[in-house]
Amino acid sequence: xxxxxxxxxxxxxxxxxxxxxxxxxxxxxLVRSRNVLSTHxxxxxxxxxxxxxWVLVGYTLAFGEDVGGIVGNLAYVxxxxxxxxxxxxAAQLPHTVFMAFQCMFAVLTVALISGAYAERMRFSAMLxxxxxxxIFVYAPMAHWVWGGGWMAQMGAVDFAxxxxxxxxxxxAALACAKALGPRVSLESGVVPNNLPLTLLxxxxxxxxxFGFNAGSALVAGTLAGHALATTHVASACGILGWMxxxxxxxxxxxxxxxxxxxxxxxxxxxPAAGFVGIxxxxxxxxxxxxxxxxxxxxxxxxxxxxxLDVVGIHGLGGTWGALATGLFASASVNEVNGLFFGNPHQxxxxxVSVVGTWVFxxxxxxxxxxxxxxAVGLRVAPEAExxxxxxxxxxxxxxxx
Amino acid sequence: xxxxxxIIKPGVFEKIKAVLTELGVHGxxxxxxxxxxxxxxxxxxYRGTIMQVDCLPKIKVEVVVHDEAxxxxxxxxxxxxxxxxxxxxxIFVSDVADAxxxxxxxxxxxxx
Numbered sequence: 001x002x003x004x005x006x007x008x009x010x011x012x013x014x015x016x017x018x019x020x021x022x023x024x025x026x027x028x029x030l031v032r033s034r035n036v037l038s039t040h041x042x043x044x045x046x047x048x049x050x051x052x053x054w055v056l057v058g059y060t061l062a063f064g065e066d067v068g069g070i071v072g073n074l075a076y077v078x079x080x081x082x083x084x085x086x087x088x089x090a091a092q093l094p095h096t097v098f099m100a101f102q103c104m105f106a107v108l109t110v111a112l113i114s115g116a117y118a119e120r121m122r123f124s125a126m127l128x129x130x131x132x133x134x135i136f137v138y139a140p141m142a143h144w145v146w147g148g149g150w151m152a153q154m155g156a157v158d159f160a161x162x163x164x165x166x167x168x169x170x171x172a173a174l175a176c177a178k179a180l181g182p183r184v185s186l187e188s189g190v191v192p193n194n195l196p197l198t199l200l201x202x203x204x205x206x207x208x209x210f211g212f213n214a215g216s217a218l219v220a221g222t223l224a225g226h227a228l229a230t231t232h233v234a235s236a237c238g239i240l241g242w243m244x245x246x247x248x249x250x251x252x253x254x255x256x257x258x259x260x261x262x263x264x265x266x267x268x269x270x271p272a273a274g275f276v277g278i279x280x281x282x283x284x285x286x287x288x289x290x291x292x293x294x295x296x297x298x299x300x301x302x303x304x305x306x307x308l309d310v311v312g313i314h315g316l317g318g319t320w321g322a323l324a325t326g327l328f329a330s331a332s333v334n335e336v337n338g339l340f341f342g343n344p345h346q347x348x349x350x351x352v353s354v355v356g357t358w359v360f361x362x363x364x365x366x367x368x369x370x371x372x373x374x375a376v377g378l379r380v381a382p383e384a385e386x387x388x389x390x391x392x393x394x395x396x397x398x399x400x401x
Numbered sequence: 402x403x404x405x406x407x408i409i410k411p412g413v414f415e416k417i418k419a420v421l422t423e424l425g426v427h428g429x430x431x432x433x434x435x436x437x438x439x440x441x442x443x444x445x446x447y448r449g450t451i452m453q454v455d456c457l458p459k460i461k462v463e464v465v466v467h468d469e470a471x472x473x474x475x476x477x478x479x480x481x482x483x484x485x486x487x488x489x490x491x492i493f494v495s496d497v498a499d500a501x502x503x504x505x506x507x508x509x510x511x512x513x
Contacts, residue, residue, distance in 0.1 A: 189450075189452045190447070191445065191447065191452070192447060246446075246449065249449065250446045250449065250451060251446075252446065254446055254447070256447055256448060257448065257449075260448060293449060296448045296449055297449050300450070309448060312448075
């Protein structure tokens with residue numbers, strides 16, 4: 001164990017924790033005012049429920065010793081053998097610090113899905129689905145990529161969670177949007193209730209993302225610094241990419257477009273942050289902004305109501321980022337070469353990991369949603385949806401103006 | 402007595418209030434409304450989705466004046482608010498049959 005790495009990862013864990021309240025603000029500002037609190041609640045419920053489940057069983061299923069490339073064993077169930085030891089996955093860190101750092105990722109990933117089911121999912125159904133999803137979908141996914149499972153064995157790389165966090169939450173989001181159906185009264189349009197809230201949340205997400213990506217190096221050194229730099233420039237270029245296509249297509253650049261572009265750049269660089277150079281990172285972010293702008297338009301064409309564009313931004317951005325890693329990865333940064341550095345095989349394994357993630361997570365999420373629907377019912381009654389979930393699910397109002 | 406329903410842009414309400422007070426109008430009420438006339442609305446864009454917002458926020462001032470003050474009030478309002486652009490607003494005029502001051506029971510012109 002090493003004091004400087006430990007200090008670094010503790011701070012990064014705290015920064016990743018802030019991303020979940022930041023996401024609450026980001027999502028909360030985008031819904032209609034009658035759902036602002038219920039949308040916040042999705043994130044805070046994840047902080048509560050997912051943390052507890054992670055400590056009890058989630059962590060060991062993700063990071064316990066590999067069982068057939070599929071899942072971790074139960075070595076660390078109920079935190080057995082974790083306290084006071086070094087982390088097997090990162091010997092420079094106390095096991096508790098590594099566990100807590102990974103816990104923040106699990107919490108955020110589950111909260112990210114809420115963008116798809118916002119404004120209409122029953123709160124009890126949301127809790128049940130989130131808990132099951134952590135155990136049956138997130139834990140195996142994290143194991144496959146970071147815990148020594150089949151994707152890692154195949155050589156696919158995902159620096160900070162392009163597949164585990166972004167593609168996985170997006171595939172689950174797509175399953176939710178399809179299972180729930182569109183919100184009522186969509187034809188009258190949804191005007192965000194508080195864009196400054198969304199911008200504040202988005203800015204805080206950017207801040208937290210440095211802990212997310214740089215912290216994923218797990219060592220306070222050159223690689224962490226590199227990830228910090230790639231993360232920042234990709235986000236900056238994401239703003240410019242989104243702004244450019246939006247300006248061209250609808251005549252004016254918007255603030256929501258700027259912050260969405262920043263997030264698109266951040267999502268795209270997440271799997272690549274510790275594998276690609278600074279200039280490829282800029283390109284990754286810029287293309288990310290453009291691809292995700294196209295992604296949010298897709299839902300209108302395909303007819304699913306992914307309320308806050310989890311699929312458009314995290315799905316397409318994460319997919320692009322995973323493939324960009326296969327294109328631009330350079331051994332001069334970190335061990336792996338991509339297509340442009342003479343290793344086309346890397347692009348192939350990245351592609352397999354993308355398909356594997358989408359298919360597994362979508363199908364598994366859909367099955368869980370059937371179970372939850374049968375158990376408690378997924379959707380609130382239409383009257384409750386008109387009244388708003390703040391009142392119907394939580395007996396509160398966000399604004400008493 | 403005549404009632405004026407004066408529909409104007411939100412920004413000019415204070416000016417109207419000052420002008421009416423100057424002309425000796427003792428009371429008025431206003432509401433924040435939404436609607437459209439020839440000006441129609443504007444375009445809003447959220448994540449690439451274009452929305453046509455037809456009904457714009459306006460202020461409706463309601464005031465009842467004596468018959469002899471009526472033309473003067475209308476002229477003053479028009480000259481205060483007019484910019485010559487669509488969206489300046491409208492005044493609807495109607496006859497008022499009676500008025501009652503609840504405190505004293507006075508009727509008609511005395512109640513204004």
